[in-house]
Amino acid sequence: MAEGPWHQEHRVALDVAIAVAFGLLDTGLTLVHATWWPDRPGPLAWVILGVQALACGSLAIRRIAPLTVIGVLGAFTLAVTLLISPVGALTPAHDGNSWAPLSTVLAAYGPLFYQRNRKAALVALAAFTVVIMRPWDPSVTTMTIGLLRTAVGPLLALYFDARRRMVCALVERAERAERExxxxxxxxxxxxxxxxxxxxxxxxxxxxxxxxxxxxxxxxxxxxxxxxxxxxxxxxxxxxxxxxxxxxxxxxxAASDGDHTPSVGGFDDLVAESVAVGIPTELIQEGDPALASPVMGRVAYRVLREALTNVRKHAPGARVTVRVEYAETRLRLTVHNTPPTGRPSSALAGSGSGLGITHLRQRVELVQGRLRAGPSPDGGFGVEATLPAYVPTAESTV
Incomplete structure (x- = not known):
């Protein structure tokens, strides 16, 4: 099964990279006198430049705390404005520039897209816009640039939020049609x-x-x-x-009464049965079992049951490791046994049809999964099943 897009699987890394990129960009723009940088920078200017880089770094948490990012960049911009006038501790090379970092554009995008409380988001954006535009020091250029910086982000946020809602509605409609x-x-x-x-x-x-x-x-x-x-x-x-x-x-x-095969909750019982008959078996589960649908859980249960049965038949004395990984898009089950320490019983090994793995592969492929089984490099045997976390069935409508 294919995993999700890279930017969805590594959101934290992506946000950190964006924050670093905007920090470097704003530092470069400041040093070329595109914002508040003076002709003759002193120690205070260099300190403020470092604080600006840290403020831009707050973009790394723009998804989880968008209002905090607005507050940090707004407070920095207000502090720089006050240091220029009326304190007079800084003298910009160009008075007509906007003194806010370019990171404010991305910061203004977050509240309306990630914040559930729209009222709080609008109030924060209004205060943020006032700080960026500096209406107490009116200038057509400064106010226009400030308005654009704080308006483009919210407009894009409203557009992408509406698009996301529409896509979710279409996906839900398609799934409902598939179930029907x-x-x-x-x-x-x-x-x-x-x-x-x-x-x-x-x-x-x-x-x-x-x-x-x-x-x-x-x-x-x-x-x-x-x-x-x-x-x-x-x-x-x-x-x-x-x-x-x-x-x-x-x-x-007669109407079918449904499949009563246990789901992922029955893994512990299978492992306990294997241990009870003298086969050391370890179960390792990673993730939330609730992510797997009941249908996928039953398929995984059958795979584990067949794998443990084959170990008892063909690999006496082997140690078994069962690893189950639950993710949003897939369920992965891996069963590995070490080389056997004894000779298998001919009567036990000869029982059965010999088509267990073949039938399992057909069942797994029927739900759009993948099953691999074969000898492992250490001389043992491994079975790996990768299943989708969810496939629409008649059960899904109940």
Missing amino acids: QHLLAERARAEERARLAGEMHDVVTHRVSLMVLQAGALRVTAKDEATRQAAEDLRATGCQALEELRDVVGILR
Whole structure:
């Protein structure tokens, strides 16, 4: 199964990289006199430049604390403004420049996109805009640039938020349509199964009944005891076949009661059973089991059950490690056993059909998963199943 996009799997690293990039960009713009940098910088200017880099670094938490980022950059901009006027501790090379870092553009994007409280976000953005525009020192250029810096981000946030909501609605609609289609297919299969059961009952029962009647007649009319005994055996077998046929047809006609195979909650029981019969088995689970749907859990349970059964049959004395990894998009089950320390029992190893792994692979591929099984480099054996965390089924609608 393919994993999610890189930027979704590594959001923290991406935010840190963005914060560093904007810090370097704002430092460069300041040093080329694009903001508040004086012609003759003193120790105070260099200290403020370092504080600016730290303030820009707050962009790393823009997803989890957007209002904090607004507060940090707003406070820095206000402090620089006050140091320039009325304190007069700094004298910018160009008075008409905006004294706010360029990072304010990205900071203004966060409140409306990541903050649930829209009222608090709007109040924070309004105060932020006032600090950036400096209306107490009116200048068309400064106020225009400040307004653009604090307006572009919120407008983009509103657009992407609306787009995200629309995509979520479309995805939900598609999943609902898929579930409905699955239900229709299940209903059609049930109806076809009932029809085939009826036809099989009518045709086969008729023929077998004729065989039973003819065998009964032969038992009565036969002259020798051997023929009568053979006819009786044939009649009894036919009656038994009719009873078994009735049971099978009843199963086919009855509605399915669902799959009662345990889900991921049954892993502990399987491991305990394996330990109880003398096979050291360790279970390691990573992530939240609730991320796996019941259907995927049952498939994984069957894989684990078959793998542990094969260890008991073919690898006596081996140690088994079971690792289960739960993620938002997939469930990965790995079963590895060390080389056996004893000889397997021929009777036990020869039991079964020998198609367990093949049937499991078909079941796993049916739910769009992948199953790999084979010898491992250490001389043992490994089984690895990678399953999607969720596949729409009829159960999903309950």
